[in-house]
Amino acid sequence: MIISVDTDQIKKLAEDAKGIYTTLEAEQALIKLLTMQKKIEEGIEVAKKNLEEAGLKINPNFKSVRSSNVRIYYRGYGSRYFIDEQYVGNVPPDLFNTTAEIEIPDSIRIKPIDEIHGYLLAIGQKVTKSKKGDGEALNIKRIINSKAVDSFLSEKGGLPVGVVEAPQKKTISIKLKGEEEVDL
Amino acid sequence: MTQVFRASHTVLSLWTSGRWQEAINYYLKYSQYDTQAMIEGRELHKKWEGDVKATGCLPPEFGGARLAWPSTEQKIVIHLTEWLDLVGIIDCYEELVQELSGGRIHEYKSGVISSTTYARGHQVGIYATLLLMTGKHPKQAYLWHYNQHLKTTDLSIVWIDEQMIRDAMEWVEGAAWEMHSYMMQNDLYRRLEVAKA
Numbered sequence: 485m486i487i488s489v490d491t492d493q494i495k496k497l498a499e500d501a502k503g504i505y506t507t508l509e510a511e512q513a514l515i516k517l518l519t520m521q522k523k524i525e526e527g528i529e530v531a532k533k534n535l536e537e538a539g540l541k542i543n544p545n546f547k548s549v550r551s552s553n554v555r556i557y558y559r560g561y562g563s564r565y566f567i568d569e570q571y572v573g574n575v576p577p578d579l580f581n582t583t584a585e586i587e588i589p590d591s592i593r594i595k596p597i598d599e600i601h602g603y604l605l606a607i608g609q610k611v612t613k614s615k616k617g618d619g620e621a622l623n624i625k626r627i628i629n630s631k632a633v634d635s636f637l638s639e640k641g642g643l644p645v646g647v648v649e650a651p652q653k654k655t656i657s658i659k660l661k662g663e664e665e666v667d668l
Numbered sequence: 669m670t671q672v673f674r675a676s677h678t679v680l681s682l683w684t685s686g687r688w689q690e691a692i693n694y695y696l697k698y699s700q701y702d703t704q705a706m707i708e709g710r711e712l713h714k715k716w717e718g719d720v721k722a723t724g725c726l727p728p729e730f731g732g733a734r735l736a737w738p739s740t741e742q743k744i745v746i747h748l749t750e751w752l753d754l755v756g757i758i759d760c761y762e763e764l765v766q767e768l769s770g771g772r773i774h775e776y777k778s779g780v781i782s783s784t785t786y787a788r789g790h791q792v793g794i795y796a797t798l799l800l801m802t803g804k805h806p807k808q809a810y811l812w813h814y815n816q817h818l819k820t821t822d823l824s825i826v827w828i829d830e831q832m833i834r835d836a837m838e839w840v841e842g843a844a845w846e847m848h849s850y851m852m853q854n855d856l857y858r859r860l861e862v863a864k865a
Contacts, residue, residue, distance in 0.1 A: 543731050543823045548784045551827040557784065634780040637817045638705055649818065 494520070532656040539656075555659045560652020565633050567626045571646030579636060579647065581627045671857055673848035674745075674753045677791045680843040691847060696860055708816060709778045713759065716776050717741050720760055726774070729821055730812045735774075737763035744798040748837075752844055756798045761806070770807035771799065773828075776814070783813035783824035793836025796828045 497517050503510030539546040539558055549556040567575055592603050604611050628647070637643055674695075682691035717740045719727040725734050738760050745755045760774035773795050777786055792809040799806045809826045826832075851857055 542825075545731075545821045545823050546825065547782060547822040548787055548824040549826075550787050550824065552829045552831060637815075638780045641817050643818075 528658070532658065535656050535658075536654075553661045555661065555663075557657045557659070558654050559657065560654045562652060563628050563650055564630050564652065565628045565643070565647050566650045567628065568646050568648050572626075573646075575644055575646035576636070579629055579632045579644065581629070583625050583627060670750050671848075671852065672751055672753055673844050673851070674755050675748075675840055675844040676755050677789075677794050680840060680847070681789065681791075683847045684839075684843045688850075692851070692856060695847075695851070696856065705779050712778045712814065712816065713741075713776060716759070726760075726812075727776075729814045730774075730776075730823070731821075735760070735762050736765050736772075738774075739763070744802055746798060746801045748841075751848060752841065754794065754798065754840060756795050758795050758799070761799065761804070763804070765807070768807040770805040773799070773806050773809040774812060775809060776812050778814050778816055780815060780817070781813070783811040783822050786811050786813070787824040787826050790836040790839045792826045792828065793832045794840065797833050797837060800833070 494517070497513040500510055500513035501517065504514065535549075535556060536558065539549070539556075547558055567580060586609070588600055588603075592600055595603075601611055633643065633647055643649070679691050679694050682688075682694060716727040716729075719725075720735065720738055720740050723732075724738065725732050739758075740760050742758045742761055743755070744758070745753055748754050758773060759776045762772040762774070764770070765772045773792065775786070775791065775795070777783060792811070795809070796806050806828055808828060811824045811826065813822050813824075815821075
């Protein structure tokens with residue numbers, strides 16, 4: 485199968501697509517565009533898999549490749565460290581925060597947000613802003629300051645008791661020059 | 669006689685990141701201000717130099733692969749302008765890597781900062797310039813990072829091209845001129861002469 489990407493054709497298809505409101509033939513334009521998108525995305529996924537295999541062959545610890553116009557990163561996602569709860573008392577407090585979602589009592593929950601906020605402040609609860617939905621279940625999270633842990637590690641020569649390196653699944657990401665750089 | 673500023677990646681990095689006093693201390697070779705990280709880094713570099721010289725292979729921390737005609741701790745100084753020298757010590761350079769039809773720079777890093785961060789900087793461009801000016805043909809750089817606290821390693825690969833070299837030289841000239849002017853205005857070169865004496 486030959487796939488040629490003709491940017492003029494893409495423009496025309498994009499223009500033709502708007503005809504779907506009045507003619508069913510315009511559906512073909514959208515089908516062609518989406519098919520092209522799917523094939524290209526599949527190709528990129530295969531390229532990423534190949535990049536991962538080839539990179540790991542060069543060195544199992546490879547992290548990035550930088551050329552004139554492309555940046556390839558092989559990175560894990562999520563926090564690099566986590567707290568072992570049985571030793572949380574040993575972890576320097578400045579290395580992490582703890583946040584929680586609390587359930588608002590029935591009598592208060594139906595009040596306007598300002599009143600709920602006032603209630604929480606009155607009982608000594610500092611309220612952090614979150615985009616989550618209803619706070620039905622208590623959800624307490626430890627948020628590690630990775631940079632602070634790195635500084636600790638550099639100064640003391642080891643991680644503090646209670647802080648553990650998190651296993652991370654790595655994936656390849658590819659960026660063009662000019663896109664935001666990644667700090668790993 | 670024109671006072672010449674000897675620019676290196678280390679001193680200019682300190683200067684451009686706002687660590688002006690550290691940059692001056694480094695330039696004036698005030699070693700009493702060396703941090704534990706700097707001392708550990710130097711010791712590791714010495715060990716790695718010894719590893720390559722003894723085996724012709726990368727140090728074990730970096731996988732131990734055989735190298736193609738490696739040279740170690742190669743110091744290069746080039747005279748860029750009447751007031752500016754550029755100096756660098758290249759940890760390891762493979763003269764001829766077959767698949768590249770050219771050379772490969774190996775730069776070692778220790779501490780907590782990953783190789784990816786170093787790959788974004790100008791060090792590879794500077795080292796490529798130094799090598800080109802001595803008749804070499806570097807095509808690529810391997811930036812090896814060893815975190816001696818966690819005993820982990822990571823690698824970033826950087827392709828060398830003309831734009832990177834231009835960007836690096838622009839950065840060198842800009843930062844060096846700033847620091848050079850500061851040192852002239854504050855008569856700091858005299859301290860270097862006193863220290864030498």
